[in-house]
Amino acid sequence: MNREALFEQIQRKQSFLCVGLDADPAKMPAHLNGDVLAFNKAIIDATRDLCVAYKPNTAFYEALGLDGMRILKETIDYIGDEHFTIVDAKRGDIGNTSRYYASFAFNTLGADSITVAPYMGSDSVKPFLEYDGKWTILLALTSNKGSQDFQHASQDGEQPLYAKVMTRAAEWGTADQLMFVCGATQAEKFAELRALTPDYFFLVPGIGAQGGDLEGVCKFGMNDHCGLLVNSSRGILYAGDGEDFADKSRAAAQDLQTKMASALKKYLP
Numbered sequence: 557m558n559r560e561a562l563f564e565q566i567q568r569k570q571s572f573l574c575v576g577l578d579a580d581p582a583k584m585p586a587h588l589n590g591d592v593l594a595f596n597k598a599i600i601d602a603t604r605d606l607c608v609a610y611k612p613n614t615a616f617y618e619a620l621g622l623d624g625m626r627i628l629k630e631t632i633d634y635i636g637d638e639h640f641t642i643v644d645a646k647r648g649d650i651g652n653t654s655r656y657y658a659s660f661a662f663n664t665l666g667a668d669s670i671t672v673a674p675y676m677g678s679d680s681v682k683p684f685l686e687y688d689g690k691w692t693i694l695l696a697l698t699s700n701k702g703s704q705d706f707q708h709a710s711q712d713g714e715q716p717l718y719a720k721v722m723t724r725a726a727e728w729g730t731a732d733q734l735m736f737v738c739g740a741t742q743a744e745k746f747a748e749l750r751a752l753t754p755d756y757f758f759l760v761p762g763i764g765a766q767g768g769d770l771e772g773v774c775k776f777g778m779n780d781h782c783g784l785l786v787n788s789s790r791g792i793l794y795a796g797d798g799e800d801f802a803d804k805s806r807a808a809a810q811d812l813q814t815k816m817a818s819a820l821k822k823y824l825p
């Protein structure tokens with residue numbers, strides 16, 4: 557899916573919501589007996605018209621063993637082409653290995669994008685960027701407390717690491733093939749992040765359970781293509797735990813979509 561098609565979908569649905577598919581059998585409603593695929597399908601059916609993207613985090617599927625890989629693939633197939641799909645795997649290795657991480661996400665799973673860690677530098681990221689029509693989503697300023705350890709640090713009075721990552725990576729990939737992960741818990745930095753990379757989309761996790769600031773993210777992070785995909789995983793998936801869990805998930809997604817529709821009216825240039 558290209559940037560224009562993504563923006564068209566955002567405008568049509570008045571939503572830039574990404575539903576995170578972090579399916580945890582221990583948190584799923586008891587009556588599903590741990591059937592992760594049935595759970596995912598029910599969540600997808602309940603939220604399709606309210607979101608523009610889905611983000612399965614591979615950790616939850618890897619933990620299920622061989623069956624998890626099948627469920628991950630069947631989930632992505634079930635989502636279909638209308639939505640932007642993000643394989644949240646935070647990959648990145650020497651180039652020869654990254655090529656196979658990229659092949660898994662794009663050829664095997666058929667996803668639109670994969671999250672990648674920038675720590676190993678340009679040759680570890682470039683194999684992901686070689687796929688036409690696919691996206692690399694690079695970790696820039698993550699939502700967790702540990703982002704303070706390295707990402708906020710600067711060496712010898714230079715810009716902080718997150719800023720260096722964004723500036724350098726924008727030389728490797730255009731705004732039509734590269735996005736950045738910027739956590740909603742870092743909303744006070746969004747004006748700076750947007751100034752560093754005016755045209756790029758940001759994948760923004762951290763609202764809901766992690767306490768991120770949706771309004772701040774929208775106010776300082778929106779660009780003329782919206783430029784934001786805001787993710788919620790637990791806040792939507794586990795809004796209910798009874799037979800009506802999908803209705804509860806829909807209500808949680810609807811609440812976010814309503815807020816996003818007002819933010820688009822207020823902040824879309």
Ligand SMILES: O=c1ccn([C@@H]2O[C@H](COP(=O)(O)O)[C@@H](O)[C@H]2O)c(=O)[nH]1
Pocket residue numbers: 576578613644697698699700737738739761762763764765766787788789790791
């Ligand atoms: O900085 C980051 C990068 C990735 N994540 C992932 O996003 C979801 C968030 O889940 P919630 O339940 O909505 O908190 C999860 O898959 C994380 O691994 C992130 O949180 N922060």
